[in-house]
Amino acid sequence: METTGTRNASCATAWHADRRPDGQDKYTISEVAAFTGLTAHTLRWYERIGLMPHIDRSHTGQRRYSNRDLDWLDLVGKLRLTGMPVADMVRYAELVREGDHTYGERFALLKATREDVLARIAELQGTLAVLDRKIDFYADAERALALEGSR
Amino acid sequence: METTGTRNASCATAWHADRRPDGQDKYTISEVAAFTGLTAHTLRWYERIGLMPHIDRSHTGQRRYSNRDLDWLDLVGKLRLTGMPVADMVRYAELVREGDHTYGERFALLKATREDVLARIAELQGTLAVLDRKIDFYADAERALALEGSR
DNA sequence: CGCTTGCTTCGAGTTCACTCCAGGGTTCTA
């Protein structure tokens, strides 16, 4: 039936407790879903498009995620909310798979991403300023109306 | 043929000069496109979905944008890069069209958006921290390799 | 006058990032 048992995937806090110690780190797909806030569908899709390394399987073919996989998903989550397109993350994943000789390229990619993030923060701060000006305007208007009403 | 004459729409800086004074503020769609970095297609689409107020027309039916319209597009642009869905901006545009009695609702919407933006900035700063840790790691690896190479 | 360029409409097409379905096998709990 494929329901993601746990409701309320939005609350990402206070969760990181139930990570099992390395060695016994075998999570089912729905555990990982609860953990990351992604759906099982999305996790499988990430794998299909090459955004995940090869995931371990149980003897019957079910996925068993490790702590490493969780770490990777964490990074992916962070990169995702910088607005990085999934295709770029796939590229990064490929570099990781290709081995040590891609260090330089990965490094460059990370630095470029860092610049992007800084730029985005600056943009958002600009937006915040505009928003604050508008909010002040409305607060003033509201006060003026209240005054008028009490006359 | 509908090409957006001016190349390099990304550089949004140093542009705000050619805004004509209020009264003679009549811009063609392609001028606005150059101005905002949006395409003419997108500008027409914004109008279709109700994201723009009614735009003036020339005697032959061509759009003539005003400074007010430019200001509105500026706000839309800012809101867009906070990740606000277009549907929400349409809602805001509707409130503006409906008149003064929607001040309260607009005010609330702006304040909610402000909170969103603050949250997003915080997220991005978290991401920045992760990125910086990774970048340090790669920089170290690079130095280690260089050392090894020079032995 | 013809040419080029730009504008018009409406509807269809594209891209991205999921999201869901059908039809089956597996695992846990009472």
Place this chain on the structure above:
DNA sequence: TAGAACCCTGGAGTGAACTCGAAGCAAGCG
């Protein structure tokens, strides 16, 4: 050992936000 809950695959579907195309006016220019 039954039944509920979970997991598998491949492929199709969805919603958001554009993006493009076709066919046809309109304006400026050599």
